[in-house]
Amino acid sequence: MEVAEVLPEFADAFAFEEFNRMQREALPALLESDENVVASAPTASGKTALAELAICKALADGGTALFIAPMRALTNEKEDDWDRFEDLDYSVYVVTGERDLNPRRARRADILVMTPEKLDSATRKHDSRRYDFVTDIDVCVIDEVHLLDADRRGSVLEVTISRLRRLCGPRIVALSATMPNVGDVAAWLDAPEECTFEFGEEYRPVDLNAGVKTYTHGENSFADKYRRLYRALDLAEPHLREDGQSLVFVSSRQDTVQAAKKARDEIAERDIPMGARGDYDFHTESKALENDTLRNSVLDGVAFHHAGLSKNDRDLVEEWFKEGHVELLFSTSTLAWGVNLPARCVVIRDTKLHDPLEGEIDMSPLDVLQMLGRAGRPGYDDIGYGWVVCDTAEADKYRRLLRDGKEIESRLAESLATHLNAEIAMGTITDLEDVMDWLETTFYYVRGQSKPDDYDFPNLRQRVRDCLEGLVDRGFVETGEDLSIEATPLGVLTSKYYLRLDTAAHFADLCDRAESDGLAAGDVLETISTAEEFDSVSARQDERDAINAVLVGQETGDLEAGERKVLAILRGAASGSTPAELRSDAWVIRQNATRLVSALEAFLDRFVGPHAANLARRVEARIENGVAEDAVGLTAIDGVGPGRASKLATEGLTTPGDVVDAGVAGLVDAGLTEGVAEGVYEGAQSLPTIDLEWGQFPDAIATGENEVCEVTVRNVGEPARAGVRVTVNGVEMTSTNTYLRDTETVPVGVFGADADELEFTVSVAFPEEPLVPVEASRTVEVR
Template sequence: MLKKQYVDEDHTLNFIVPIYEPLPPQYFIRVVSDRWLGSQTGLPVSFRHIILPEKYPPPTELLDLQPLPVTALQSPSYETLYQDFKHFNPIQTQVFTALYNSDDNALVAAPTGSGKTICAEFAILRNHQKGSDSVMRVVYVAPIEALAKERYRDWEKKFGGGLKLAVVELTGETTTDLKLLEKGQIIISTPEKWDALSRRWKQRKHVQQVSLFIIDELHLIGGQRGSVLEVIVSRMKYIANQVENKIRFVALSTSVANAKDLGDWIGATSHGLFNFSPVVRPVPLEIHIQSVDIANFKARMQAMTKRTYTAIAQHAKNGKPALVFVPTRKHVRLTTMDLITYSSADSGEKSFLLQSTKELEPFLNKISDEMLKVTLREGVGYLHEGLSSLDHDIEAQLFEAGWIQDCVLSSSMCYKDTLLAHLVVVMGTQYYDGENAQTDYPVTDLLQMMGHASRPLVDHSGKCVILCHAPSKEYYKKFLFEAFPVESHLHHFLHDNMNAEIVAGIIENKQDDVDYLTWTFMYRRLTQNPNYYNLQGVSHRHLSDYLSELVENTLSDLEASKCVSIEDDIHLSPLNLGMISSYYNISYTTIERFSSYITSNTKMKGLLKILSSASEYAYLPIQPGEEEVVRRLINHQRFSFESPKVKDPHVKANALLQAHFSRQSVGGNLALDQREVLLSANKLLQALVDVISSNGWLSLALLAMEVSQMMTQGLWGRDSMLLQLPHFTKDLAKKCEENPGKSIETIFDLLKMEDVARRELLNMPNSYLFDIARFCNRFPNVDLYVTLERDIDGKTKIGPVDAPRYPKAKEEGWWLVVGDTKTNSLLAIKRVSLQRKLKAKLQFAAPDDAGKKSYILYFMCDSYMGCDQEYSFTVDVKEADGGDKDSSKE
C-alpha cells in the first residue's frame, strides 16, 4: 500500500521466489497500479551471471540405538541431577559419547524441543569432571535475555544447588560483570554482554581462562542480531589460538542445511557434527499448513480467528492445552475475546474451554490486569511483553497446572516463554513493521513456535496448525520440512566490530584487518554462496579483491568519522572517539553525531535532542495506528519540537525520555519502547559525558551528569529532590519545603530532623516510614578528603540504586571532575565506583602563567539527585629552574 504521506520515501520489499534448473535467462518484476490504466513499469532481473550455492550434504541419520540410562554418567552426584527420567532420549543418546567422553568441539543441530540443553550439560559435566573447581570457567551464550534468565534459574538450581558450582548471570554493567566473571564457574550471558566484556581480553585473564564456550541457538547468526554472535565466536576462536589454554566449543542449533560450514567454523570434526533432520523429534509433530487467500491484512486476521477456534476444538480435545501465537499485542486481546465469543456461541455442544472454579479466585485476586482476570475466568489466558512479571508468572503456573486450557501469545514471546502444549496454532505468519509493510516471520521464529508443541514424557505426539497468507504456503512447506541455510550478516555490521579490534590492538594494519576476517563465518560462506555477498566469482583473486575492498571502504568510513587514524595508507591507530565508541559498545555513527552536534553553548533541550539522535534509536518501531498516540505525547512535553516528524524514531525517543522525567504514564507498547530507550540511554549518556569532557566544557559536562541522575530517578532537575523518596508526592514535598521553622528541601534536611517532628510532618504509616528509612540509609553521604570515604552504617549493604522508575537494577557510579569556573574549563575527569573508601588520582596540566590558581573539585553521582559535592582548592604554580613551569599537578 502506497500511502500519501510516505510517497516521497523509499520502500523496500523482499521477495522469496523459487529458482529452478535449468536456469531461465531472467525473471521480471512488474509494478502495476490497481486503479490507474497504463500505470505500470517493469524491471528484468538477469540470471546470466548468477552462481547458485553449493549443494548441501544430507542430514545426520538418527540411529536406532538402545536408549541410554542415566546411570551412564557413572557418577551418583551427576545422576541425581536427572531424577525426573530414567533414560536419555534418542538424540541425547547418539551425541552422548562425543560430548561426555571426549573434549572435541561439537555442533548439535536438531529441532526445537529435542532436549539440546541436556546435550550442553553433558559438556559441562565433562568439564567439571576433568578440571578442579577453581579453574573451571564455562561461558554459556544465549541470544536473547529471556533465554539467559531461564537458563540461569534452571542451572542455579541444578548446578548451583546440586554440584555447588558458582552460577552467575552477567548484568551489562562492566564493573559488576568483571567481579561476576572472576567468581563465576558457569557464566551466563547474551552476545552483547560477552562482546563488551571480551573486547579487552588481553588485559582480562579471566576471559582467557574460559575452558568451555557454549553457544545456544547458533542458527540465529543469520538474523538481524547475528553479527554480534558471529563476532564473539570468531574472537574466542582467535583467543584460543593465541593463548595456551584450550577452549572447547559446543554449539546448539535448530536443523540447518549448511551445518557442515558452521561445524567447520567452530572446529567440530566429523565425529562432533550432528545435524538431524527437521522431522526428527523426540515427540513427533503433526504439522498442518492452511492458507487464507485474502490480501487485506486486517480481514485476513479476522478470517483466521474462526479457523483457530476450529483447530483448538478439533486437535485439543479433552482439556489438552493449546497455545496460539498472533502477530502483535493488539491481536492478543482481540483473539482472546474472539475465542471466548465463539465458545459461548457454540451451543450445539458443551464448550471445550475450562470454566473458572472457586479455587481459581485466590490467584485471580493477585492479578493486576483487569481484562486478564475476565478472560481467565472463561478459561483463556494471554501473554505479551506488557504484562507485569507477577501476572505473567501466575498465568504461566495456571496453564502448566492445567487450570486454564488455552493461552494466546504475541509472536515475540516465542523465545521468552517456556510454556509447552499439545497443540500450537500460529495464527498468521506476517506482521507490520515500522514502515507499514507486511513482513514474514523469519523461519527461525516459526520453528521456535512449533517447538512449543512438545511435551516429553506426557504426549506421544504434538500438533501444530499454521495459518498463513496463500502466497507464502509453498515457501513454508519447503523450509518447515527441510532444513534451511543460514548466511552471515557481518558484512552489514562490520564498522563497529573493526573499530573495537583496532582499539584493542588486535588489528594494527590493513593486512591484520583482512586476516581478522578469515576467522569469521562470513569468510567460509563467501565461496559457498558468492552472489549473496555480492561476490562475482570464487577464484582466489575475486576473494582477495572483495576482502580488500570491504576493508578499505569500512576503514574509510571510520576515518571520516574521526574514530580511526590511517598512517602511510597502512598503519591503523584508534582516536579518542573510536575509543569511546568501543568502550561503551555504541555505534561509530552515534559518536560521530555526538561530536559534530554538541557545542559549548548547548542547553538541556539541545542535550536531549542530541542524546535521542543516537543510531541506537533508529530501530525504535512506530507501530501501525500509533502515530496519533505519539503526536499527543509530543504535544505534552516540556521542550517543544520544531515541526516534528511523528514517524521519526528519534523524535519518539526524545518524547519518551521527557515523559519519563515528568513521570507521565505512557502505557501499552509505548511503555516497552520507553524501557528500551532508558536502557540504551545509560551508556549513551556516559559516552556523551566523555565527548563533552574531551572538549573541556565544564558546565555542559555537569549538566549531562545531572541528566544521568534524572534518568535514574525519573525526575526533572528542577523538581524537588524529596520526590526520590518512596511514597512522596508533589503535595508532600511542597509541605516539607513550607515547614515552619526550617524548610526541608533535601534528604539531608529530612535526616537531621528529630524523629518525632519528622513523623508529625510526614504523617505516614510505619511501613511507609520504614521504606523511607531504608532509602535514606542507602542514600550517598560522602566525606571528601584526600581519599573518598562513604559515611554509612556498618550494617548497611550498598546494593543497587533505589530507583523504581528505572527498568533494571543499576549500580551507582560517580564522576570526579576538576574544573575552572572562570574559564568554564574542564581540566580532569575520572569515573569511579565508590563502595566504602576510594583513593583516586586526577592529573591535569598546570596553566601557562605562574601564580595561585583557584579550582573546584566536583563529585557527581550518576544515580541520585542532591548528593553531589564541590570543594574549592588552590594550586600554586611556580616557575621551575630554567624558566619552565611545573607541567602537571595532582
C-alpha cells in the same frame, strides 16, 4: 541408558532419568572428547540435555562453563532451572547490565549465563578488572546457534565467539534447530566430522504436520487481527473438542491479553466444551494469580503468557498448561525459545510484529520454525499440527520455508565497519594483514567460501580496504607511516559504549557544538532522539496527538515523526508523566535511551569537560526517575527513588546537602519513617559536599590593575572526581578536572577591564553523579 550410570555424581542435575536416542548418540563426543561439537536437532528433541552434558564435563574437570542464551528473558529462566546445579554446590550466575554486575560473583561462578550482546560487551572490556572473568572460560555452550542468521544480532554472536576463541580458546558446543548447512557452522568452529551431528526429523519425538493457511486481508489492520484470530480458532477447535491443547503465537504482550479475551467469548459462542469453573480446587488455586484478567480467563481454560507477567503468574500458567487445566494459550515468541511447553496444535497468528525500535517487521524465519517446532506433545500425541496464518501474497514464501528449511547465513557484512572498529579499539588488529587474519576466524569467511558469488568473495580484500578507509575518513581510526592501524579516542569510546558508528559521529558533533556554544538539557534529549539506534522508530497515527501535546511550544521543526516520538517519550519520562498512548513503546525506548545518554556523558567528559558530562548525567537520572530538575540530585542518594525524591522536594529538601542539614529528625518531619530516614541520611553523607571560600577577594579594582586571588574549594563529604570552573561575566577563565578529596585551591585573576563590574562565578560539577553543580558568585567593581 540411565543418567545415573553415565554421570553418577551429576544424576540430580538432570530433569529426567534416561537419555533418549539422540542424546545417547551425542554422548561420546561430549563426554569422551575435548573437541568442539556442533549438533542440530528438531525442536523438543532434547537439545538442552546436550548443553548440560557439556557443562557437567567441564565442572567435573574443575573448569568454568559459559552458556549463551538467545535472549535476556531466557537467562533468568536458566538460573531458575539450574537450581539443580546449585543443589550440587555449583554456583550459577547470570551476567546482566553494567550497573548490576557483581564481578566477584562472576569470577567465582562455575556456570555463567549471558546473552550474545552482554558477552560482546564483556569481551571488549576483558582487560579490565571488572570483566577479567570472561577470559577464564573452559567450555562455551551456544544455545540456538542458528541465531547467526538473525538481523543485527547475528553478527554480534559471530564476532563475539571468534573473539572469545582468540582470548581463551574454550571448547565450543553449538546447538541449533534443524538447519541445512550445519557443515558450514562445524567448519567455522573446527568441529571434526565425528563431533558434528545432524539429527533429522526422524528424531522428533512426535511427527509434525505443518502447513500454511491464508485469510482475506482487509483495509483495517485492527479488523485483520480478528480475522486471523478466527482463522486460528478454526484450526484449534477440532483439537480443543478432543481435549487436545493449542498454543497460539501473537505479536505483542497486549495482543496476548486481547486475543484471550476475544477467544473466551468465541469459545462460548461455539459451545466448545472447555474450562474448569466446576473444579473447586482449581478455582481456589487460581486465586494465587496476581493478574485479575488472567484469573478470570484461566477458569475458562484460556490463558495468556508474556514476559511482562510476574514470575508467579508465568510459572502458574506453565504448570497449568502442562497439567491440562489451560487448554488454549496465547503467547509471544519468547515462549517458543524458552520453556518447553508443547501443544498438539500450534498456530502462528501474526507473521509481522511491531518492534518499538524497528517499526513493523516480518517475524524472523528462525522464530517461525522455532514456534512450529512446539507442535506435538511427547508421550501424549502421535502427531503435532502446526499452522502459519498469513496473507495470500505471502503464502508461497512460508510454504517454501516449511518445505526447505532455512540455510544459516552470516550477517557480518551488514555491520562490518562497526565490528572492525571494535577489534581495532581492543588492539587485536594493528594492520591490514591482521584484518584478514581476523576475518578468517569468522563464519562470514566460511560461508563466503561456500557461496563465493553471493558473498562477493573474490573482492573481499578490496571491500575490507574500503571499510578501513571509511573508518579513517570519519575519524575512528588513524594510520601510521608504517601502515599501522590504531583507534582514535572517538573509535575507543564508540567500541567501549557499544555504539553504532553514525551515533558516535553524531555525539562527536554535539561535543564540537558544546565547546563553542554551550550545552542545554534540550540538546542532550534531541541528540539522543536522533541517534541511529532509533532510526526505525515510527509514530502510529493514534500516537501523534499525544506526541504533539508533550512537545507543544518546543521547536522541533527538523525532527521526523519517529524522532519526535522518541523525544516525547523522553520528555515524558523526565517529568514522570508519559501519556498512555505512548506507554507500549516507552519502556524499550527509555532503556535504550539511558544507555545512550550514559555513553554521551563519556563523550562530553572526554571532549568537552566535567560540567557538560554532569548535565548529561542529570538528564539520564531524570529519564530514569521522572523527577523535577531541582530535585534530581536527590536520586544520587542510595534508597531515594522518584517517590521519595518528590516527597522530600515538596518539603523543601532538594539536595543531598539539604538532607544532611535536616538530619534524621527533619526527614521524619518530611514524611519518612525513622528507619528509612536513617538510611537516607547515611546515604546523603556518603556523597561529596562542597564549601566555597573566597578568601581575600577584593570588592573593587582599579582600571588597568590586576590581582591574583585564590578561591578554596573544600569537600567535606566523600571524595569524588570533579570539574572546577571559573567564569567572568559568563566567559570561562579557567577549568580544572580533579579528584577532590578535601581541599583544592583555585587561582583567580582579577583584572581591571573595560567593564564597570565583573561577576566571578566558581562552579563545581561532578560528572559521575546527578548532583546539581555547586555555584557561588562575587561581583568586583572596576573604578
